[in-house]
Amino acid sequence: MSVKSQSIDRKSEDERLRRVSKLKVILNRPELGALGGSILVFIFFGIIAGDTGMFSAYGTINFLEVSANLGIIAIAAAMLMIGGEFDLSVGSMIGFAGICIAIPAIYWGWPLWSAILFAFAIAVLVGYANGLLVVRTGLPSFIVTLAMLFILRGATLALTRLITGRTQVPGLRVLIDNDPIAWIFSADTFTGFFTWLGSLGLIELRTDGTPLATGLPASVLWWIGMTIFATWILMKTRYGNWIFASGGDKLGARNLGVPVGRVKISLFIGTAVAATIYACVQVLDAGSADTMRGFLKELEAIVAAVVGGCLLTGGYGSAIGAAFGALIFGTVSMGIYYTDVDTDWFKVFLGMMMLIAVIFNNFIRRRVTENK
Amino acid sequence: MNAETIVEFNQISKFFGSVIALQDVTMHIKSGEIMCLLGDNGAGKSTLIKTLSGVHKPDKGEIIVEGKKTIFDSPRDALDLGIATVYQDLALVSLMSVTRNFFMGREPIKGIGPFKTFDIEKANRVAADRMGQIGIDIRDPTQAVGNMSGGERQCLAISRAIYFGAKVLILDEPTSALGVHQASVVLKYIVKAATQGLGVILITHNVHHAYPIGNRFTILNRGKSMGTYAKKELSREKLLGMMAGGEELDKLEVELKEIDRVGNNNN
Numbered sequence: 001m002s003v004k005s006q007s008i009d010r011k012s013e014d015e016r017l018r019r020v021s022k023l024k025v026i027l028n029r030p031e032l033g034a035l036g037g038s039i040l041v042f043i044f045f046g047i048i049a050g051d052t053g054m055f056s057a058y059g060t061i062n063f064l065e066v067s068a069n070l071g072i073i074a075i076a077a078a079m080l081m082i083g084g085e086f087d088l089s090v091g092s093m094i095g096f097a098g099i100c101i102a103i104p105a106i107y108w109g110w111p112l113w114s115a116i117l118f119a120f121a122i123a124v125l126v127g128y129a130n131g132l133l134v135v136r137t138g139l140p141s142f143i144v145t146l147a148m149l150f151i152l153r154g155a156t157l158a159l160t161r162l163i164t165g166r167t168q169v170p171g172l173r174v175l176i177d178n179d180p181i182a183w184i185f186s187a188d189t190f191t192g193f194f195t196w197l198g199s200l201g202l203i204e205l206r207t208d209g210t211p212l213a214t215g216l217p218a219s220v221l222w223w224i225g226m227t228i229f230a231t232w233i234l235m236k237t238r239y240g241n242w243i244f245a246s247g248g249d250k251l252g253a254r255n256l257g258v259p260v261g262r263v264k265i266s267l268f269i270g271t272a273v274a275a276t277i278y279a280c281v282q283v284l285d286a287g288s289a290d291t292m293r294g295f296l297k298e299l300e301a302i303v304a305a306v307v308g309g310c311l312l313t314g315g316y317g318s319a320i321g322a323a324f325g326a327l328i329f330g331t332v333s334m335g336i337y338y339t340d341v342d343t344d345w346f347k348v349f350l351g352m353m354m355l356i357a358v359i360f361n362n363f364i365r366r367r368v369t370e371n372k
Numbered sequence: 373m374n375a376e377t378i379v380e381f382n383q384i385s386k387f388f389g390s391v392i393a394l395q396d397v398t399m400h401i402k403s404g405e406i407m408c409l410l411g412d413n414g415a416g417k418s419t420l421i422k423t424l425s426g427v428h429k430p431d432k433g434e435i436i437v438e439g440k441k442t443i444f445d446s447p448r449d450a451l452d453l454g455i456a457t458v459y460q461d462l463a464l465v466s467l468m469s470v471t472r473n474f475f476m477g478r479e480p481i482k483g484i485g486p487f488k489t490f491d492i493e494k495a496n497r498v499a500a501d502r503m504g505q506i507g508i509d510i511r512d513p514t515q516a517v518g519n520m521s522g523g524e525r526q527c528l529a530i531s532r533a534i535y536f537g538a539k540v541l542i543l544d545e546p547t548s549a550l551g552v553h554q555a556s557v558v559l560k561y562i563v564k565a566a567t568q569g570l571g572v573i574l575i576t577h578n579v580h581h582a583y584p585i586g587n588r589f590t591i592l593n594r595g596k597s598m599g600t601y602a603k604k605e606l607s608r609e610k611l612l613g614m615m616a617g618g619e620e621l622d623k624l625e626v627e628l629k630e631i632d633r634v635g636n637n638n639n
Contacts, residue, residue, distance in 0.1 A: 241475070255457075256478070257478065
């Protein structure tokens, strides 16, 4: 009898502990800051710009698209940052990938799909080169990828001018129709749904009766899909554990048999490939490539990852957080046009947001590692 | 308990350029015993551990594992033969969970093909179970290792090495950063591991931690072995004296008395 009651006691005690720790788990999640930040940003613009059309279907798709584009590279940057490295060449890679698509397609007469695959192959090579250099030389990735930033941007400009005599390569739009893979990056999705909403009068219409917002851009689906995929990798696979371990303690992980070099190289390939996805979306959307595309995007991706809870020192962070970091970025960058605030202030806000995020994350980290 | 020799190190020498880091060091380790490797800073302890664990290749001498002459090309080779090393930094990531640390690099897998996933449930169960066996109640194996005390972390690292099939455990200064109570928890666990048939090489400069639990003692001084002694051949004082620090400590004691005397006179 007494034994039985003891076991019940123990069980109830266990349950109590589990409940407390669950709350703690939520409080200690790296994406908490970005999630809270997103909610604050939406409340802010809901009050300031709620009646300006920012949150109409058209306005929503506008800021979602900006968020999605950044999110695609921010998620890859976050995974690399968790793995303990940076990639400053992301922005230049966007420009480089853009001309790798446009020049073969326009000047060499390649089918568009083969030019897209060519750009991805180049991206894998660039990522591999970045990773190999960092792993083999032991130099900080900051320096190696900073060099790559200049090399790629310079090569983009030099090659484009050499081959085309200009800095812009227009004329892609006509190639998109009937291409077997271009739609993956450029299609509007759920167009039927949007037309239906329009016919019900729930979203704004053009004068010809078609909805102003024709559909959800493919980039938004890439953004969501990549967030899910990256989160699955980080949380549910052994490779995910290796990413955390490589960033948290490189030597220790290596001593325990984690292939740290391979993990890091694959993450660098990931950021370069993500930059190329970004480039595909942008080039196919605009119908042209420009040598200055992606300028400073590497820093925006890092801001989104850091706001999303990634530690600059590696070993901690989340893809969901980075996706929300990008959402904050996109919402504010578009939302500011709907307010009376001069858009010149956007970068001030950006810097302050990053500072607050870093301080907040530092606090979270201390909670995770020190409270007993 | 059978006392078969698991690993022998014969006449191991290691040079770094013109520096002789180790010279003709010989020792062996049997299952179920704790062999303490003592020496002051710079005695060559670290070099010896790294040679035993496959980080360095010896320039001379041979390593014999279970009767077979072996050359370690990497720490992985040593690990595959059951020689596991727990370094001072423990190879634990404080921001990662207990489970994720426990299975770092050797995660259990479930599923097939490209959908193979890290079997977190099983991993959590094993980690909690293993820690429970040593009497460390981790309420939640998904909590960060940063929440654990130094002694618990040391035990986690040792427990992990044992779980993954260590026959010989090389422990590098496992108690150096710990308080008295924590150190005794770790020492108790080391004894427990040895009674289960593991061979333990305990590297330390703390005689007071080594003497109570060690079966045999090898003293290193300036890269050379000063011999291996069974516990009954050696008193604690003699062991202290044999380490380079022994004489130094005697001198220090005299000097401290001098300072004390002068201080008292001034008051």
